[in-house]
Amino acid sequence: MSETSFLITMAVWNCIVFCIYGYDKFSSIKGYERISEFTLLFLAFAYGGLGALLGMVVCNHKTAKLKFKLLIPIAILWTVFGIGYGYGWIGT
Numbered sequence: 001m002s003e004t005s006f007l008i009t010m011a012v013w014n015c016i017v018f019c020i021y022g023y024d025k026f027s028s029i030k031g032y033e034r035i036s037e038f039t040l041l042f043l044a045f046a047y048g049g050l051g052a053l054l055g056m057v058v059c060n061h062k063t064a065k066l067k068f069k070l071l072i073p074i075a076i077l078w079t080v081f082g083i084g085y086g087y088g089w090i091g092t
Contacts, residue, residue, distance in 0.1 A: 003087060010047060010083065017048030021055025021062075028061075037062075041071055047082065049075035 001009075020043060024035040040062070044052035053072050055061060062068040084090035 006083075006087075010079075014048050014051030014054075017043045017051030018055045018058075021052060022059045025055075025059040025061040037065075037067070041068070041075070044072055044075035045078055047079045049073075049077075049079040 020035065021040065024040065026032075027034050040052065049072060053076060056063055056068060056072060081090060
């Protein structure tokens with residue numbers, strides 16, 4: 001996979017994660033069935049950290065939870081390191 005198509009794929013994935021955080025916020029307001037915190041954090045660590053952070057900030061979702069305040073920035077670092085190391089930008 002070329003670098004450009006990989007970065008586009010990552011951008012689309014982060015948009016999907018952002019939408020999932022927004023849907024969970026909508027579900028919490030309407031009283032619908034919610035997405036588990038484990039799943040939300042898993043999506044963040046599955047290279048969706050930026051989308052998760054944007055979902056937290058834009059939708060004001062899970063911003064009071066200490067677990068999310070600590071783990072989402074770590075997920076972003078994990079994403080940056082994973083992509084950078086995979087493409088040789090880090091560690092060469």
